[in-house]
Amino acid sequence: HMIGIFSSVAWNNIGYIDWEPWLAQIFTRILRGFSVPVGKMQLSPQRYRYSTNEIARWIIAMMGNGSACLKYLGDLLMAMKSFYHPSNTGRFQESLSDFFSERKAHPLWWFQPRGSYRLTEQNITDFVNCIKDYVFISIFNKEHGQKAIEACKYLSMLRPELIVPPVIEKLFSSIENITEPHRFTAIVDCLTYLARQLVRQTSSYSEGQAYVLPLLMSVLPGIDLNDPKKIYTTLKFLNTVLSLITCVDCSSAVWGQPVDFDRFQMQYHIPNVDEIDFACEFVKAFLYSELTLLNEKILKLSNQERSRSLSFVYNIALGYFHMIPRIESEQLADLVLSVVPYNSKYQFQTSTYMRESKFNENLRMRLVNDIGKLLDLLVKNHLDDVASMKKALEILSLSSIYYGVSKKDNAVRYRYFNSNKKIFKNQMCDERRALRFLAIETMALQIEDFILSNSEPMTHIDEQVVFRLFELSLHQYIEIRRTAQSELFSVLNHYAFSSNMIADRIVEVLKTANETDHDQVKGCLYILLGNDSFFLPTKISWSKMEKLWPSIASVNHSEKRSITNLIQRISHKIEKLFVTKEINQNANEESTRAAITLWCAIESKELETGNKLHEQQNLANTQSYNNLMEQLNSLITSNTLQVFFF
DSSP: OHHHHHHHHHHHTTTTSOOGGGHHHHHHHHHHHTTOOBTTBOOOHHHHOOOHHHHHHHHHHHOOTTOTHHHHHHHHHHHHGGGGSTTOOSTHHHHHHHHHHOOOOOSSOSSOOOGGGSOOHHHHHHHHHHHHHHHHHHTTOTTTHHHHHHHHHHHHHHOHHHHHHHHHHHHHHHHTOSSOHHHHHHHHHHHHHTHHHHHOOOSSOOOGGGGHHHHHHHTGGGOOTTOHHHHHHHHHHHHHHHHHSOSSOOOTTSTTOOEEGGGOOOOOOOOOHHHHHHHHHHHHHHHHHHHHHHHHHTTTSOHHHHHHHHHHHHHHHHHHTTTSOOOOOOBOOOSSOOSSOOSOSOOOOOHHHHSOOSSSSOHHHHHHHHHHHHHHHHHHHOTTOHHHHHHHHHHHHHHHHOSSOOHHHHHHHHHHHHHHHHHHOOTTSOTTEEOHHHHHHHHHHHHHHHHHHOOOOOBHHHHHHHHHHHHHTTOSSHHHHHHHHHHHHHHHHHSTTTHHHHHHHHHHHHHHOOTTOHHHHHHHHHHHHOOSSOOGGGTSOHHHHHHHHHHHHTOSOTTSHHHHHHHHHHHHHHHHHOOOOOSSOOOOHHHHHHHHHHSOOOOHHHHHHHHHHHHHHHHHHHHHHHHHHHHHHHHHHTTOSOGGGO
16 A cells, blocks of 8 residues: 555655665565565565556656666666566566556546646657667566557657567568467567557657558458468458558558547448338338248258258348337336336437338337247147248347347447547547547447437337246256347347246246156246346346246256256356345435436326326335345245255
8 A cells, every 4th residue: 555655645746855865675665565486585576566557657657857766776677687588487477567667548638737848759769769679578467468568669659760660570580480370479469469550650760650551461461371370460451450540542641540539530321212112122122032931841841941041040140120110019118117108218229210111010110920830840740840940030139129230239249349448549649539440340339329229118019028038947958948049138228128928938937847847947947047238137127026036946857967957057146146026126216306407397196196207106115125034034944955955
């Protein structure tokens, strides 16, 4: 804690404290804080380890005005140089790598440093020269090399002329080195992070562009089918460089330059009438013929023919569902007690929704009906055709929740976007000056987020889809069960409060299952276990938890090892993810008045009805909570549970 206090004092009082008399003692203590093993001494990391963020900030604050801090920093790094070598491994290497990668990310200063203590251009150059050699060594560290690469990126922002040329030289030498192929992968990964400084033409470094074409040619041997990591790193470098340069107009004025948001002119493409008409004609020409084939000759087709036809329907649906409105059906009114609608009043719509449909029916409803019948026939007559059943389940799920964007695809795009942002973002520039393609990708992701987060309430048709997926989630074949469960999780994640719908079904199966219903019990437990984005036991209301949790603890088939393992996994996941839900929700009068002012005027009768429902919900939650605690306590004290449940 004392290191943190000293760091904060130094950072907020730059130029007002003379640290010179204590520099030797400070850097000696910092060296000890890295807990590097010296001879037979093994210093305890728990006792001496300090925050690298605080150490780095303290050192930067002591620089300037002719301070000897840089000299001591050089001595510190010289003392630890051998520990940066890739052959030295240990817990100390993590803190050594962190030390290089730490930097101040605030976009502005919260105070005005004294003029004499502001870092000069020469100070920055000396700083980069001081640590660059150690960063170059750490690039090849197998466990913490990524942090050294990030540090190399930050240094290249300060002095590209000191960082980029040595890295390029190391790449050319590594290409000819056949004894250490991992060096090539590490350097190409590093160059990916330096790509922006490489292609830009600045007053201090303008030679980088001359290396672009030779580098693009030199990394091609990295496409090696025997080394997936090398392939990924090489393709990532090629993609990064080609995203920064203009391949048609090779003017250096636009390479790697940011765009000002105030002058950013975004152009959106909205399909015109001819394009929409062509899409509708395409669907009419190809989709209906496939549906007719499946309806009339489903039992006569081979497994491969059925799978091909369903894949055709699935891929057409991915495209045209963006144009097809929601199925008109009555909304479910009993999912949650509320006097106000819980869906957003802002629904995503495009011009394609506004036009009169060229189809005589809602194609979503057509697929729900046709695929439902097809699934019944496959379950009854062709249980061996797993591929067709999996594709049919995916189509059924799409019909309910897909409107051009899926959460899975959106998550993949976000990962790719964040990876690019980490490579290209300049921490030292204004947030509003970003690369054009990153700004466009940000807007596209925001539009997708709006589509995904503004769904309408569940209808009776959606309820039918959920129950059909639930039935097949208990199927005896593992692959069918897994696919149905995955699609079920997607639908339940899409609609608010929809998890309450299947809780009673699960309780019923767990309580009534006999010795022959092992697959159904196992299917229910896998539904309860969920996946990375859905976990039912913590999403439901207190009234549903009152029924569900005791049923899990007292499930039959507990002597089967697979059932026991599933219950243990569910229990551990509840311990990890469950945050106690509010039992009594209360709001004071001032908050109520503020909410009414913010939303709209409410009649006294509506307010009275809402208060009455609020009190009923609080009483029901309290009773459900007490009943749940009593049931769980009764199960524990009655000795009816197996020991391994705890």
